[in-house]
Amino acid sequence: MKINRVCTVFFSPTGGTKRVACALAEQLAALLGAAEEHFSLTLPEDRQKTLCFQEDDLVVAASPVYAGRLPNKLAPEYARILRGHHTPVVPLCVFGNRSPGDALREWLLLVENGGFVPVAAASIACRHAFSDEIGAGRPDKEDLAELCAFARSIAQILAQPDIDPLDYDRETPLAPYYTPLKTDGTPAKFLKAKPVLLENCTRCGLCADQCPMGSIERETLLVSGVCIKCQSCVRVCPSHALRFEDPDFLSHVAMLREHCTARAENTFLL
Structure with missing residues (x-):
């Protein structure tokens, strides 16, 4: 199929998700000979619009992972804003080196329900928003090389005359949100914490x-x-x-530093 435009859609409060999404989109646009366009959903004014995409668009839709799922305050807005018309999409979940949880499957279900056709998907590790020590320096050269290889695989899929939707588990109920823990292993309750x-x-x-x-x-x-x-x-x-x-928040960050600094692996679905 012919792709005329690669569209990057992202929610990225601290920049990591945007960097991953744009790195993949840049490679895809070059491989497909397509124009490239970016749409931020990060600020409230960005989310006042509806974004509609067509069959000759390829959308790279990127969201951070919060507690193993899509951010609960943003997922309904993603569903409201994003509209596809048999539009191929590559959902990306960017996680802070702990775990992507069930966020990628949640993202796949959401975009598919919005009229998109998933052709590939990925969970990519990044520096954690809470601490530069968790996922330090990521995405790094190795991550970017993996994204380049992923882009080449996607381009090969899109070169076919007929594209089947990505095969993934659509039936199992989504896992619950992860419960943050303190250093002593008990739940960290910082829902009402503010800077x-x-x-x-x-x-x-x-x-x-x-x-x-x-x-x-x-x-x-x-x-x-x-x-x-x-x-x-x-x-x-x-x-x-x-x-x-907030003491519980700080204890949770300390727990992450203690247990989540080892390099997490990226996951690619094709």
């Missing part, structure tokens, strides 16, 4: 501008809405004036 604003804040407002939930008030710079712990505000702040101090 703390420190005295060295310069009031630049970048945290409010970049909050994917629009939950930081521009005047006070306090979190008044839902916090999904994405770390966008913490990482974008030039003064390092935001941090999480």
Whole structure:
């Protein structure tokens, strides 16, 4: 089949998911001789639209993994926004070196229900949003080489006149969300945790501008809405004036550093 446009759609609060998605899309566009276009779903204003794609588009749809699933506050928005018309799609789940859980299968089911035809899919390890020590430096050269090989395989699939949807488990109920643990192995309860604003804040407002939930008030710079712990505000702040101090959250991060620094493997479905 002829692909005229490779479209990258991503939710990427700290940049890792975007980097993975764009790396794959760039390779695919070159191999297919297609135009390339990017669509961010990261900020609230990005998610006010509906994105419709056609049969001659190839969509690379990328989401981070939160607790082994798609982010629960974003999955309904993905379903509302993304519309395909027998559009080939490659769902990507980007996980922070712990586990992709059941997120990729959830993503496949969601896009298929939206009119897309999955032709391949992957779970890719990346630096964890909570700590640079977890998945340090990823995606690295090895990951990018694997993505290049994946792109070549996808291009071969799309070169066929008839394409069958990806074969995967559509019947088993999705696994529950992972329960975060503290260093002592008990559940870490930080659902209501929010970043703390420190005295060295310069009031630049970048945290409010970049909050994917629009939950930081521009005047006070306090979190008044839902916090999904994405770390966008913490990482974008030039003064390092935001941090999480919740004890359960910090214990969970320490547990991840202790148990999840070994290199996690990527998974490719073709």
